[in-house]
Amino acid sequence: MRSQKDSFSFTPIAFLSSVFDHKFGTPRQGGLAPNSRASLTLERRWRDKGMLDSLQGFSHVWLVSVFHQNRNLNFPSKIHPPRLEGKTVGVLASRSPHRPNPVGLTLAKIERVEGDTLWVSGVDLVEGTPILDIKPYLAEADRPAEYSSGWAERAAETQVPCAFAPEADAQVDELVRAGKITERDRFVNLAKEVLALDPRPLSYRARVDETFAVVLDGVDVHARYAAGAFTVVAVKPFSAGDNKAANSIQEK
């Protein structure tokens, strides 16, 4: 009965549409990028049953998801959280996506519920993420009166300053006119939120002055790091073959 051969199989109830087209650039925690947006519509067999009824009125939901982009089945039992700069913690004392069962847990802010569709913000999930469950945020169950967050408390996330170069700003205007960017302020703020968290893998951080790109809502945001800050140097519609630096990071 208790053998580890027992396994449980789950079928996604929805797949997320997210501003994060690629894993690279997706924040480690969605709350750090409040301008991120995502939506989901229940899969056909769960529609027209009122399964999301009364979710209106809740401010937040838990999205239980699958880290489906983890193709590597081997993962370390201990990880180096970026902000601990070298110190290791057990993988189950972290929120790393590389864990025994690649199940994700994200608190998302509800923007709107309409029939079988849910719009949320503040997500850390990439386009196409399989959603296994949606649960309302229940303060009485989910909000301890007193708490401590261990190693994560002592090591706050760094925030890297970020500015748009005038050329990049002009390109944003063009994309707004062309209808490729629908909400200018939200887009600019999202780009700044994502870059502020420094999405570059540790191995990339030594490469000062090299341009890399994150893809946000179908738009390539090219940035460069120098003197402790990011500058967005170009903003253009995403094209997969376009930017070698960007692609090489995306594949990590």
Added chain:
Amino acid sequence: MRSQKDSFSFTPIAFLSSVFDHKFGTPRQGGLAPNSRASLTLERRWRDKGMLDSLQGFSHVWLVSVFHQNRNLNFPSKIHPPRLEGKTVGVLASRSPHRPNPVGLTLAKIERVEGDTLWVSGVDLVEGTPILDIKPYLAEADRPAEYSSGWAERAAETQVPCAFAPEADAQVDELVRAGKITERDRFVNLAKEVLALDPRPLSYRARVDETFAVVLDGVDVHARYAAGAFTVVAVKPFSAGDNKAANSIQEK
């Protein structure tokens, strides 16, 4: 790719040992029964790797579990939360265990971490629950500054007063002497917490003066409801064939 035939398979990393021997009596949310205790040890293949290292220091963990006792694969798309007395909500706007993917999410208080074993309290999970994942509670990700809990906010859980009859109190003393109850106060408080939430199914609530039992940590707690309060009338070691009323509820 996005077909609903895609399914994901997960293998438990541990199985919970809980004071709740049976589903009946297990609180709907563990935070309401702070005297409940549980522990888990990682399955053999995950041991001796330090996977829980640095979990010390966190106050709480999320346990992602499987509602393995849901044998009925049919479930209603809308449910009647006990405290809403008749009004329905969509199953995904509730924390009902009967949902498309029977995945549970429980915030538990960490009592102690020792190697590959974790002791927690405030759980709402039954003995033997398969645990798929353990994640540290990260305030920055899991604690919204502002929030509302929709229908659950407007309808607080009722708390039914509960007292031990003198005979039951004497039986507790006996079980303490016999080593069947290790911590007297914790046991009595847990029994009161569980009964305060009124574990009886709605269909049972009309049966005043009928004795029923909850099984806590291998001990049968027999109680009776009358005049708006529970009285614990007997406390004895659990024996499966013993109490018809208790068993008939347990099978619901």
